[in-house]
Amino acid sequence: MNWQAVNFDWNHIRAFLVTAEKGTLSAAAKALGSTQPTLSRQVCALEAQLKLTLFERLGQRLIITKSGIELLEHAHEMGKGALNFSLTATGQSQQIEGSVVVSASELTAAFILPQIIAHLRLEEPGITIEVVVTNQASDLKRREADIAIRNFHPKQNDLIAKKLGDEVIWLYATQEYLDKFPEKTSHSELTDIQMIGFDNSNLVIDLLNKQGWQLTKQNFSLITSNQMLQLALAKQGLGVIFLPEDVAAKEPSLVRAFEHLGPIMTLPIWLVCHQELRTSRRVRRVFDFIGQALKANLE
Template sequence: MRIAEFWLVDIHICMNWQTITFDWNQARAFLVTAEEGSLSAAARALGLTQPTLSRQVAALEQTLGVTLFERVSKSLILTEAGIELADHVRAMGDAASRISLAASGKSQQVEGLVTVSTTDLMAAHLLPDILRELRKRAPGVEVKVLCTNSLSDLRRREADIAIRHVEPDHPDLYARKLRAAPARIFGARSLVEQFGRPLTRDDAPNLDFIGFDNNEELVGYLRAFGLKVTEANIRLGSPSGVVAWEFVRQGLGLAIMADEIAARFPEIVPAFSDIEPVSFPIWLVTHRELHTSQRIRVVFDHLAEGLLKAKLTKI
């Protein structure tokens, strides 16, 4: 179900410790504008005239007493308040969609193949729990997971949905940034503790690192941590993330890994005592069929919900 088809309701939200009531028409107009990136595109998506849509967005800003968009040339850029509100309204819209499907009994009728593209590490360690719940929610949906460390071309239908770490730049694609995920350099406890003291970045030139695919690119990432390393420090690797991570588990070298994956392995510990984690974004991307394909919408929403729950607060 696309956003434009949700029923009209009064929504009560808490902002700045005050309860404010506004019409879903206005919230819907704001959300579609935020996702489409312009008033003209949002008006086409909702079947409204641009002046009507503009009035609805302006009315919402007036009701809330905040500015939701900054007008830059012909583009609309969400303000900080707009970003926060978009997350809340999107969550309400997703919830409304699920309630509607459950009430009509259609949640059990959603069926068909959906191909999801992601890295093999995420597929192996984060997706199983998420897909187990999806099987209960939509048993008629068949999911095929395409494991790749490259960016699948959704426009060529290599996949219906992709989990990426970079924002796509093509207008035919719909992308939702879920969150930022922390990552750091890890090693097997047996390897790290054999030095008898905490490792520091000064030790890096004498350590071995595991390569995942492109060693030159990996050296760039490691140097971003402040490590003075070269490709000579990468003496073992594999284009398979699962295999490379197994090398780390076996104590053959250190590697960069997302905290939420490393936390699943008690034999793995952060390698350096003086290096802070970095963050990388998690994007959920699909093509515009999200608005017309019920099965893709169900899987997209479920993946978003599951990946948000996977967030760690501490390691």
């Protein structure tokens, strides 16, 4: 290989790649944790070096040119190579000090992780813990997190997953709200119940109706994907919410609703990380520590 010919700044190529994927400099800057002027300079520098126009500027959006499209596949391959290089390097690191990023849902992050992290910090003060709080699945292959707590088994073969147990989901509400239904003991009698939902889809309605409920969208007049807001609304006596029993145990203002009808569902708890990171002493330590603590919490 003629190494003298390989004289491209990876930051410039990465700026081009992410800008092409996101469509705007502002979105690309947000994804990379950079600024719009910085990315603009990097893309312009790459265009000047290549003597090619990679994007046509149309207002706030950037339309990739034919030349850009031809180079985009190569940029993708370089991105994969850089990511694999980073994963392998991180995986071979045997230093315990450093950062580990953990992805968790809002309820897990707020109610379960703080005590676990407190104990971990006592035992491993040299490890910096960053928590990504999201109800979406963080992309471990793109390093959005090193470790993720999930309710499903990953499909990718290069991810390592360990099932820790199952969490049981019940309905919860304030006692004052449940006092409105003193004589109603069956699913079919609870047609005027108000449930605080996640979205406007029929998935939850269909799930519950298969269990014997007779619900419509009128039973879901409050909707938010933010689980902490759901909790706050339920504490105001505005309806019932779905909660794992280990989380609800930490919220004394709510009681289990219609316990005689049984739980709503059971969800598996998986701890997931990339196989390259699993060989890192630091990531392995956090993975094992969180795994043991979560498993004990579910038992």
